[in-house]
Amino acid sequence: MRTPPEARYDTDGHYSGDLTGYRIGDAYELIEPIGGGGTGTVWRARALKSEEFVAIKLLREDLMAEPKAVNRFVQERAILLMLRHPHIVRVRDLVTVGTSLGLVMDLVEGGSLRDYLHEQGTLPPAEAALLLAQIAEALSAAHRRGVVHRDLKPDNILLDRVDGELHTRLTDFGIARVLDTPSMTTPGALIGTANYVAPEAVYGGSPTPAADIYALGVVLFELTAGRPTYAGGPAWAILRRHVDESPRPVPGMPEAVWKVVQECMDKRPGRRPTARELAVTLRVVARRVADEPALPPQPVDDRLTTIQPPVPRPRTSPSRSRSVLLAALIVLGVLAFPAWQYITRQHGTETAADPHVTAVPAVPPASGGPAPSPHAAASRGAARTDDKSARPSLQPGAHAEASDAFGPWLCGNEYTWDIGHPVLAQPCHAVAPDRIRMVGRMQSIPGVQADVSMSVLDLDTGGLVDGPHDCDGLMFTDLAPKHDCGPFEARLPRGHRYVVVQKWVYTGRALLPRGEVRGLEFDW
Template sequence: MRTPPEARYDTDGHHSGDLTGYRIGDAYELIEPIGGGGTGTVWRARALNTDEHVAVKLLREDLMAEPKAVSRFVQERAILLMLRHPHIVRVRDLVTVGTSLGLVMDLVEGGSLRDYLHERGTLPPAEAATLIAQVAEALSAAHRRGVVHRDLKPDNILLDRVDGELHCRLTDFGIARVLDTPSMTTPGALVGTANYVAPEAVYGGRPAPAADIYALGVVLFELTTGRPAYAGGPAWAILRCHVDESPRRVHGMPDAVWQVVQQCMDKRQSRRPTARELATTLRAVARRTRDDPALPPQSIDERLTTLQPPVVPRQRTSPRRSRAAFLAVVLVVLALLALPAWHYATREHRTDAAEGAHATQAPAAPPPTVASPAPAAAPSRNPTAPRAEGNSAAPSLQPGAQVEGSVIFGPWICADGYTWDLGHPLLARPCHALATDRVRMIGHMQGIPGVQADVTLSVLDVDSGRPADGPHPCNGLMFTDFAPDHDCGPFEARLPTGHRYVIVEKWAYTGRALLPGGEVRGVEFDW
């Protein structure tokens, strides 16, 4: 057996040493590299006892010092050993190669579905439906065992020929997760490829089979049109479309294909078919469209090339930053995030949110999830505005004011800007709004990806220094690349009059015992 060559890496961290002819024990001999990815290189190898050619996926040696990478690599073997299906690449063995690990798998010679699509431009609807039906059947077997792939795309679908017909083989379960087991990715982190990510996964939602179905809908659209449903713009624009937009039908796409795309890419997970249902439907679609020709390749979606990143109003001392700028910075450093997240959960669950809730007195924008009514003590600027029912003493509504039941609150009055102590990975900004008989409070937080914190809001009597209300807890707030902002609240308090108060926002980091918590105060007010 040869001594492993000295490990060398190129600028991407891939192994650049010559492993040709290297023998793995008395079982396999490496022949030539045939592919690679973010976690390692795939080699063609020969089984010494049978002369059969196999594929060996080698984990990058520099990742061997990363426990998560090693665990994920070993998990791929464990998952694939569970999954025996004609449309899933079979894993045969887990081996050590010098100081690295290797997965021995079936060698699939036909390249990837991505390669095939590049050669053809687009596929006839019947052929596309047949190939995706095979992948759906593979997913059905995986989902029955509680396994979600989480990175479905044409690159991870390999092709070979069986009896002269194209045969799909699903591979690369490296970031798959067995349901109901602890994830080995950062909690709340976005996993997958932007073009194929389901809307519920944009903010690190818990993986579910429906996310794989969504991705298959995107792939079906891509095979028949030559491009994904959302393509051509920066990653933030693509992700935004997954959350806020709907795919546009391409002229000439058969009704049967379009209906499947719509069902798979439904924003509501419960409306998407199961993998088994999808496979059955696609087989029927293939029969119905067997005489339909392939569409000409479509150009990229112009919406994404002209879509402007949203700009967040800031104090004069704080520059405006767009989502695009933020994502670019995150790729270089763990920058503090400075834009509001267009939160999918807000869209679907926070039905009490009020759009256009911008503070009319504070220079910075208040939270998008809470209304900003007019102050009780302010004179009326609109004598014709309605009054709250049952509250004859309530003031008339000002621009930006809203009625909450029978209570009118004033505009949000916030701290001058997001502040934090030196070295903190979180920024905080407490705000309050006043009514005739109560105070509403909310705390905004922005943080770098991977930070989790327990947050509390309290009302403090400025003169005595004693708490007047609270603390109100918001535990386990997780900040990710695409959920950089969180709100704690709103909460309401009835306070004794004749005092001066301030909203205090405190936080303690979860799982970071060496990093002390922080505290920020809002604007003081008389009550």
């Protein structure tokens, strides 16, 4: 029996170690990877006793240290064991693979509904209605058990053939919610994929079965038109249209199909049909439109590609900032994030006398001993500060004298978000008669990892005079949304003007831009 090699992940966070041929006890043998996502990889495998092929979904090993990720993984198994339905992928087993977990499920060979739609362009209305009637029946079974899927989309609908006809299987209950039980999601978090999010969920409303019905209406539109109702443009614009606008019919869409789309996408959740009602309606619609041909794929609505992003303003109202920030973070593909923390931090009721300066106390290390040397603190992870007493407070306008000859911390503004940066970063410095001290504060959404560095630039010459001091692999999670890089100390030449620079690179997210923010300029 092979032992699993050291875990390795590519730039998208997918497992890149070779587990081909690895046997899980005397039960399964991994054959080849057939899919993957942000939480792990799906493998084709063989059941050794029955010679039957199965699918095994492996949780990324680095997520084993994240309690919420493990809990969601185990919850998915519990939900699928509870939901026995011909149109829901069946779970068979929970296994350990090296230091990770694996879900053993039915192997569905026909690919996803997304793959099928890409091949076909659009589907005949009758076929679309029949396929989604099956999914509505699966949702009805889930809703009766108090389970809301929360991420219904073509990617999570698998296809196989039964007696020569397409047969759907609903999968990926990893972020499903069991009603009337404690939620594992951060309160106020936005869950789902932008094209399919119900308007009430954009504002962090509690999940209900009606949200799944809304998403199914979007999918029905997409199967017949070749695009989602609000496809095109940035995700924040798509979310805004879910809230502010209603879908428009496309030429040639049968009236019976369009009526179902309208009913499912009603802005009022209570006016949407139940899953059981929808399943019956879709089968009736399929008979009515049996002779209707597939429409040509529809172009993206031009209105969606010409919207300009909002210009960030320092005193935007909290309600507007909430929706804009939620949408910006969706662009990053993050399924859940504690957005309310950012709103209160960015738009508190207090303001400093000088909006560009936050003065806070410089405090010595918690031990009371000398500050760590830059070289020691620059080792991997060593510069993270979890002791709140060692951090500069971020309360505006706070002042205090340090006990070790350093003046107060002087901090620049927190990094103003823009699309592509899911972090708030804030470089700070404090001065003593013979040296300066610097620290970089960071706060981010769960699931982001970054390598951070701190440096000092001479503004007179443009040259680097100290650093970079590196803090590698800062991992932001629900339990650890904040990290410090530093503090570091430096002795600088006198008679110059300086600035502390904080830089970061997102680890495992190659598409995200690097970040840089400068602190306050100071004379030394």
